[in-house]
Amino acid sequence: MIDHQIIIAIDGHSSCGKSTIAKAVAVRFGYIFIDSGAMYRAVTLYALRHNLIIDGEVKREELIGALPEIRIDFRYNPERQRSDTFLNGENVEEEIRQLTVSQNVSPVATIAEVRKAMVRFQQEMGRNKGIVMDGRDIGTVVFPDAEFKLFVTASTEIRAKRRFDELKSKGENVSFDEILQNIMERDRIDSTRKASPLRKADDALVLDNSDMTREEQMEWVIRNVEEKLEGTSSKFQVPGSR
């Protein structure tokens, strides 16, 4: 039996199913799942509501000054088998997924002070391990010592199609082109920003799920996590004690 816990870091491009994988892994191993992107989205929502973003321009200094006023927490929602995101006590899980937030989040996530505050909180949540966190800098900056690191990607068109179908099914009135543009723009900003750009950790496994079904990818991920858990558990065992 594997009874020790590890940290599982899942990074990768926008809309390639990181959260779906992270949630399924968390449910399978009884771990806590934290969607770090939700935190940047919640800060963005706060900024939008307080007129700290006008026509895509972030009022950087004012937003940095407001950081102590922004309280984010996660509360488990048994119906979704994952946590909802709360901003200053309000459940904003639905609102932070809307396209307006997606269109403004990348510039907010480039601000080093915002990142510093989020990373501190993320590290605190991972203190006792037993956590799956997805984002862009989890395996490189937040948990560079994570025992299992995954880097997920898929072709831009496939990612746009998946996000388009998801938003459509929620009744959002969006065009495919608008989504494709948003994904390409977020990839560009996420990968070229100065503070913690999106990059694969040297010791991360790569998963390109463009041509995989959900079942195939989950089977692949679970098998690899299990192998890692078995490998790390043997380190804790006295040789011959099995």
Ligand code: DC
């Ligand atoms: O995973 P997501 O699409 O919900 O993330 C929203 C944005 O937040 C994304 O454009 C990049 C940013 N982000 C980040 O910079 N670092 C993270 N660890 C997670 C997300």
